[in-house]
Amino acid sequence: MKMTNEQFRELLIKAQAGDNEAMTDILEMYMPLINKHSYVNGKLDEDLRQNIILEILKSIKNIAP
Amino acid sequence: MKENITREENVIGRFTNWVDTLARRTKYAYIKKESKHISHACIDDVPEEALRAEEVELSYTFTEGEGKFEFEVEWLMKAFAELSKTHKRLLELLYVEDKTPQEAAAILGCTIENIYNQRSKAFKIIKKIRREGQSNENDE
Numbered sequence: 534m535k536m537t538n539e540q541f542r543e544l545l546i547k548a549q550a551g552d553n554e555a556m557t558d559i560l561e562m563y564m565p566l567i568n569k570h571s572y573v574n575g576k577l578d579e580d581l582r583q584n585i586i587l588e589i590l591k592s593i594k595n596i597a598p
Numbered sequence: 599m600k601e602n603i604t605r606e607e608n609v610i611g612r613f614t615n616w617v618d619t620l621a622r623r624t625k626y627a628y629i630k631k632e633s634k635h636i637s638h639a640c641i642d643d644v645p646e647e648a649l650r651a652e653e654v655e656l657s658y659t660f661t662e663g664e665g666k667f668e669f670e671v672e673w674l675m676k677a678f679a680e681l682s683k684t685h686k687r688l689l690e691l692l693y694v695e696d697k698t699p700q701e702a703a704a705i706l707g708c709t710i711e712n713i714y715n716q717r718s719k720a721f722k723i724i725k726k727i728r729r730e731g732q733s734n735e736n737d738e
Contacts, residue, residue, distance in 0.1 A: 542609045563617050570621035573629065574698050581628050585621045596616055598609065 536562075545598045556593070560586060677727035685720040692717065 536544075547555035560567075567589075571582035678686065684706075691702040692713075699713045706713070 538609045545609065566617055567621060570625050581625060584628055585624045588620055588624045589617060592620060
């Protein structure tokens with residue numbers, strides 16, 4: 534099911550307020566993009582993937598919903 | 599009602615761009631950090647100037663759906679326009695499509711050493727244009 538901008542905004546606000554379930558949903562949505570950036574020399578680098586996820590978790594509060 | 603879709607309302611698009619940029623920056627910082635600790639066999643074959651060329655940081659963001667990328671800095675856009683088709687293709691392969699030098703060499707049908715040399719030359723051109731741009735700004 535495709536999410537509308539308004540639905541995503543609500544999800545983002547929940548995630549920014551510390552809702553773990555909303556945060557997990559967002560991460561799952563963006564996992565293909567995260568994985569795409571986690572490849573180094575043609576191999577999936579798990580440490581890099583964790584770093585990217587941590588950066589998202591740390592910085593998500595700073596983005597305006 | 600396309601006109602009614604403002605930038606503010608496109609939350610998904612803005613968030614996707616944000617994740618993309620954040621992931622790129624994290625990857626760049628991670629690779630830079632890791633390269634200080636890991637000695638790579640191929641690096642011994644890289645000429646000194648090619649290694650120094652790494653100091654130039656390329657900043658760009660993707661424009662979804664258009665298959666093109668936009669530079670955050672104007673001088674870099676101008677410098678990129680000055681490059682030859684081969685250099686443009688090489689930098690696209692290495693920094694937009696995230697190919698390794700080995701993969702880029704296979705695609706362009708040349709040696710890995712040639713990839714490093716051409717990348718170094720492309721960076722030299724970019725640096726030269728940047729210096730020229732900076733001196734023009736100072737003159738003004």
